[in-house]
Amino acid sequence: MVERFNAVVKPDDKLWIAGDVVYNKAPEHLPEIALFNGKKTLFRGNHCRVFTDEQLKPYFDEIVPEGDGRILEINGLKCWVTHYPTQGRPDMFNLVGHIHSSWKYQLNMLNVGLDVHHFAPVNACDVPKHLENITRLYDRDVWVAYDDLNTRFRETRGAKSRYYKGSRND
Secondary structure, three states, rough: HHHHHHHHHHOOOEEEEEEOOOOOOOHHHHHHHHHHHEEEEEEEEEEHHHOOOOHHHHHHOOOEOOOOHHHHHHHOEEEEEEEEEHHHHOOOOOEEEEOOOOOEEEEOEEHHHHHHHHOOOOOOHHHHHHHHHHHHHHHOOOOOOOOHHHHHHOOOOOOOOOOOOOOOOO
16 A cells, blocks of 8 residues: 555655544554655544544644644635535535545545545545536436435434534534
């Protein structure tokens, strides 16, 4: 994974990590972050809770508090980067983590987790292409969760957010 990652990310590249950088039950892997290239900003996620900022500082140039986000502008496209999809913003395209391989796209979101991108980071230059896929290429079969056949199940299936108490759907 390090080889694949470093083939894409150079040592001085800016890297925004949407959380869960190390599984919380395997803290012994934290030092391995130093093997990955890039100037790293970590958006704390639920798997980051076991680490203090002091433990994380040697590996990251910036640490964003859990639930917070930042604006990233890519070729005029304003994006909001945050760990939790429920912390997304309706006025921007959202780049999120947290859900691992549960999904790659939502109507206004891209899961930037390595799990759904062949364990390679998403290049910022490719984000507009992902938005174009969502907007122009995918049809109602992709967005079937919003179809009438699923309407009555929206409030009865799926648990409320339980990881971040500041979530908008609590």
